[in-house]
Amino acid sequence: MNIPKFNAAALSIEARGLARNYGDLVAVDQIDLAVNRGEVFGFLGPNGAGKSTTVRMLTGYIPPTSGTISIAGHNLLSRPSAARRHLGVVPEEANVYADLTVWQNVMLMAELHGISKERRTQNGQYLLGLFGLAQRARQKGRQLSKGLRQRLMLCMALVSDPDILFLDEPTSGLDVASSRLIREVIASMNRSRGMTVFLTTHNIEEADELCHRVAIINKGRIAAIDTPQALRATVQSRRSVEVRFPNDRTPPPALLDFGAGTETVQLARGFRVFGAEPGRIAQELANRATAGGFRIEHISTLEPSLEEVFMHIVSRGTSIAPGQSNA
Amino acid sequence: MLEKRRYAEAFLWQGRAAFVVAKKNVMIYYLKPPVITFGVIFPLFFYLAFAAGHAGPPEAMVPGIMSMALFFTASAVGPLVTPWERQAKTYERLVTSPASLSAILAGDVLAGMLFGTLLSLLPLAIGLSATDAGVVSAPRLMIGVVLGAFAFSGLGVLLSAPASDTPSQVMMLSNLVRLPIIFVSGVFIPLAQMPAWGRWLAPLSPLSYSADLIRVGFGETGYFSFWADVAALSGFTVVFLWAAHLLHRRTRDRAL
Numbered sequence: 001m002n003i004p005k006f007n008a009a010a011l012s013i014e015a016r017g018l019a020r021n022y023g024d025l026v027a028v029d030q031i032d033l034a035v036n037r038g039e040v041f042g043f044l045g046p047n048g049a050g051k052s053t054t055v056r057m058l059t060g061y062i063p064p065t066s067g068t069i070s071i072a073g074h075n076l077l078s079r080p081s082a083a084r085r086h087l088g089v090v091p092e093e094a095n096v097y098a099d100l101t102v103w104q105n106v107m108l109m110a111e112l113h114g115i116s117k118e119r120r121t122q123n124g125q126y127l128l129g130l131f132g133l134a135q136r137a138r139q140k141g142r143q144l145s146k147g148l149r150q151r152l153m154l155c156m157a158l159v160s161d162p163d164i165l166f167l168d169e170p171t172s173g174l175d176v177a178s179s180r181l182i183r184e185v186i187a188s189m190n191r192s193r194g195m196t197v198f199l200t201t202h203n204i205e206e207a208d209e210l211c212h213r214v215a216i217i218n219k220g221r222i223a224a225i226d227t228p229q230a231l232r233a234t235v236q237s238r239r240s241v242e243v244r245f246p247n248d249r250t251p252p253p254a255l256l257d258f259g260a261g262t263e264t265v266q267l268a269r270g271f272r273v274f275g276a277e278p279g280r281i282a283q284e285l286a287n288r289a290t291a292g293g294f295r296i297e298h299i300s301t302l303e304p305s306l307e308e309v310f311m312h313i314v315s316r317g318t319s320i321a322p323g324q325s326n327a
Numbered sequence: 328m329l330e331k332r333r334y335a336e337a338f339l340w341q342g343r344a345a346f347v348v349a350k351k352n353v354m355i356y357y358l359k360p361p362v363i364t365f366g367v368i369f370p371l372f373f374y375l376a377f378a379a380g381h382a383g384p385p386e387a388m389v390p391g392i393m394s395m396a397l398f399f400t401a402s403a404v405g406p407l408v409t410p411w412e413r414q415a416k417t418y419e420r421l422v423t424s425p426a427s428l429s430a431i432l433a434g435d436v437l438a439g440m441l442f443g444t445l446l447s448l449l450p451l452a453i454g455l456s457a458t459d460a461g462v463v464s465a466p467r468l469m470i471g472v473v474l475g476a477f478a479f480s481g482l483g484v485l486l487s488a489p490a491s492d493t494p495s496q497v498m499m500l501s502n503l504v505r506l507p508i509i510f511v512s513g514v515f516i517p518l519a520q521m522p523a524w525g526r527w528l529a530p531l532s533p534l535s536y537s538a539d540l541i542r543v544g545f546g547e548t549g550y551f552s553f554w555a556d557v558a559a560l561s562g563f564t565v566v567f568l569w570a571a572h573l574l575h576r577r578t579r580d581r582a583l
Contacts, residue, residue, distance in 0.1 A: 059423040062579065081337065085425040095416040099355045111347040112424040114340060156420070 011070070012037045012164050012196035013058060018067035020053050027053040029220035030067070037163075038194040040186070042201065042211035042228075046314050050220040051200050052092050055168050058198070059089050072163055085113060088162030090153045092169050092200070098142035102133055105141055106155050113160035120159060127155040130185060147178035154182060158189070164196045165189070171206060183210060204307040214306070216313050223313045231309045236276040237261070238304030238312055243285060244270030244297045255288050270298070278302070341433075344426035348434025349441070356404050356411065357442045370395035371450070386461075389454030390545045391514045394475070394538035396450045398509065401443025401476040405483020406501040408435050409575070413492035422579065432484055432571055439480030440473070447472055460545060467553065468544025474560040475537025481567030482508075482533065488574035508532045513539065518550040533563040 013035040020028040028050040035041045045051045056062045058069060060080045069076040071083035096105045103124065110120035128134045131151040136144070144152060150170065157165060167186070171179035187210060189195045201207050207214050208228050215225040224231055245251060248269055256264045262275035275281050278301035289296050304312070356362065371392060412418035421431060454460045462468055486501045509515075511525060512534035518526060529535045529550075536556040543549040549556070 056419075061419055061423050081341065081425045081427050084423060087423065089420060089423045091419040091423065093416055094420050097351075097355055097417055098415060100351075104354070108347070108351055109420075109424065111350075112344060112421075112426050114343065114425065153420075 011035060012039070012072060013041075013198060014068075014070040015054075015058060016068045018054065018057060018069065019065045020050075020057060020062070021065045026220050028057070028064075028217075031217070031220075031222045033058075033215065033222070033225075035196060035198060037196055038190065039213060040190050040197040040199060040211045042199050042207035042214035043217065044201065044204065044207055044214055044310055045217035049217045049314075051217055052168060054217065055092075055166060055198070055200055059087060059091070059166050060084055061091075085160075086163040088157035088160060088165045090150075090157045090165075090167050090170055092172075094153060094168075096141040096144070096149050096152050096156070099140060101138050101140055102128065102144070102152055102155075103137040105152060106159050109156040110159040115160050123159045123161065124155070127158055131155055131181065147174045150174055150178060150182065154185065161193075162195065164198065166198045166200075168200045169202065170199070171201070171203060179206075186210060204305070204310055208306040216310060218314050224309070228306050229303075232303045232306060235304050235309045235312050238274060238308045239276060239278045240272050240274045240302045240304070241278045241282045241285060241299065242267070242270060242272050242302055243282075243299045246295055246297045249294075251289070251292070251294055255285070255292060255294065258284065272302075340425075341427050341430040344424075344430040345433035345437060348421075348426060348431050349437040352404070352408060352435060352438035353442070356408060357438060362404060370399040384459070386454070386458040389450065389458055389460040390538065390542045390547065393447055393450045393454065393472075394512075394514050394534065394541050395509070397443050397447035397472055397475055397537065397541075398479050398505070398512075398514075398534050400446040401439050401479035402483035402486075402501075402505060403439075404442065405435055405439045405480055406486035406497050407494045408484075409487040410491050410494040410497045414494065428576060428579075429572060432568070432575060435484045435487070436477065436480045436568065439483050440476040443476035443479060444472055447476070462544055463546035464544050467540050470557065471537050471540025471544060474557065474564070475533070475540070478533040478537070478560050478563040478567065481564050481571065485567045485571040485574065488571060488578055490578035508534055511535070513550065517542070517547070519548075530559070533560060536560050536563075 011034050013033060015031065015033040018028060018031050018033070019026070031054065033054075043051055043054065053062070057064045058071070058076070060076050060083065063077065072086040074083035074086070076083040097108070100108065106124045106127065107120060110124065115123070125134070128137055131154060133148065133151055133155065136148065141149065141152070154170070157167075165186070170186070171182055174182070183206065186197055186199070190197055197210075199207065199210060211228060213225065213227050214231065216223045216231075224234070226234070243256075256271055256273060258264075258273060258275055258281055262273060262281065265272045265274070273281055273285070282299055282301055286296065286299065375388075409418065412421060422428070426434075455462070482504075483501070486504060487497060489497060489500065491497055509532075511528040512532040513521060513525075513529055514534060516525075518529050518535065518539065521529065536551060536559040539550050540553070540556045543553070551559070
């Protein structure tokens with residue numbers, strides 16, 4: 001039987017003018033997304049921004065009100081089955097079948113993807129070993145802890161060797177060890193197999209660590225889409241200088257006052273001065289300290305964290321186009 | 328030609344997916360002792376409670392009990408599978424697998440049909456061994472059982488369409504629909520002996536046609552012609568499956 005081929009030239013995921021309304025509520029408002037093959041793409045947004053609705057449309061669970069979706073070169077709306085054969089999905093709040101064993105759960109998903117018996121047995125054994133579930137193959141789903149269930153759900157999503165993996169909050173509520181294992185496996189699968197990963201997460205650090213590009217959705221619209229580094233660079237006002245004085249000494253306010261467009265925040269140890277030109281601020285601060293007889297213990301310039309970029313965009317409702325700066 | 332081949336391949340692929348879904352349903356939902364016990368015991372006592380007030384030889388009760396068991400078992404679990412999956416949060420992953428909605432529903436119907444057919448053999452075996460009942464036309468009996476099982480299972484899957492993740496709510500709706508179907512079906516009283524209003528309503532119940540074929544299988548006179556029974560059961564099955572597909576597609580995201 002012929003499995004629909006992955007169109008190598010095509011984008012892994014392409015959505016154009018994607019919208020979804022629930023009555024009068026516009027959950028997702030005409031968004032465009034293009035995810036390249038082999039890319040780890042982060043999808044961030046506050047609660048209710050439209051993340052899960054978007055993922056549910058991209059995986060074919062709910063139809064869009066308007067727009068087009070292409071998965072591995074297949075039109076998801078006209079040929080859903082062919083498109084979904086390229087997908088592995090770990091939905092948000094999903095669960096394993098509690099009355100099936102670990103092994104049966106994995107085999108069920110492999111069979112639904114039409115994987116041959118030999119290949120699914122081989123893949124299943126490999127994945128259970130990789131996720132530390134080999135000793136629990138005969139345990140029922142209901143006997144697993146939340147972390148182990150999440151590992152099993154990843155096994156179920158990966159057993160068909162998908163070209164594209166959708167992960168909706170994969171490490172939410174998990175212990176550190178399980179979260180780290182899952183992140184390592186995702187990164188490894190992406191590197192070794194060129195698997196495209198569409199990652200929805202609230203964990204900004206996770207997105208920063210794993211993703212080649214991230215999109216931030218707010219109020220149903222894409223507010224920003226770029227590499228984490230580029231996004232950090234765009235929000236210039238959140239660039240900063242961190243300074244610490246010996247014995248946590250507090251300098252006179254004038255030393256840390258750099259006028260309009262800057263903001264000084266006291267930290268547990270030291271101070272942080274936010275401004276668009278951290279180099280100039282650092283230099284000026286050092287000059288002032290020298291002139292005032294203040295010794296500086298530590299000074300460094302910092303780019304904004306992805307979390308700060310996220311908060312900046314979400315709280316101000318701004319949007320950033322690639323390459324555009326937003327002071 | 329290439330397009331035809333592609334459709335044929337897709338059809339075969341989805342057929343296999345339906346079989347996988349049916350296997351999953353049997354493993355998870357059907358092979359539970361309470362389901363089996365309830366499927367056999369409930370219709371048996373339901374029928375006996377009615378038959379206690381009516382004189383008649385025990386063998387006369389066998390077709391009715393068998394029809395009841397078939398109806399109850401084939402339509403019992405179907406209404407609950409989707410709400411159970413929604414409640415257990417396994418539904419979204421199933422729907423986002425390559426199995427189409429048609430394949431998922433066909434799998435649900437197939438599981439119910441197999442379960443109903445197999446469990447209806449139990450009252451048949453008991454009836455044949457413990458009473459003077461005898462099968463006169465095995466083909467008609469089996470056609471009545473299999474086509475009936477398809478129609479009742481299709482009804483069960485149709486009843487699972489409401490956008491609910493609370494099985495008890497769907498169970499109430501299910502009983503609200505299934506009990507009237509039993510009472511107007513001629514299971515308790517042969518259709519020819521029913522009052523006029525009963526004979527008017529009987530054609531609306533798919534159980535009437537299945538019970539009619541089963542009675543003919545046991546040597547009784549049919550109320551409808553053989554082909555009318557077959558056509559009606561096939562028609563009910565098609566309508567139930569079409570409506571189930573339409574409603575499941577509409578209600579899929581309303582339960583989010």
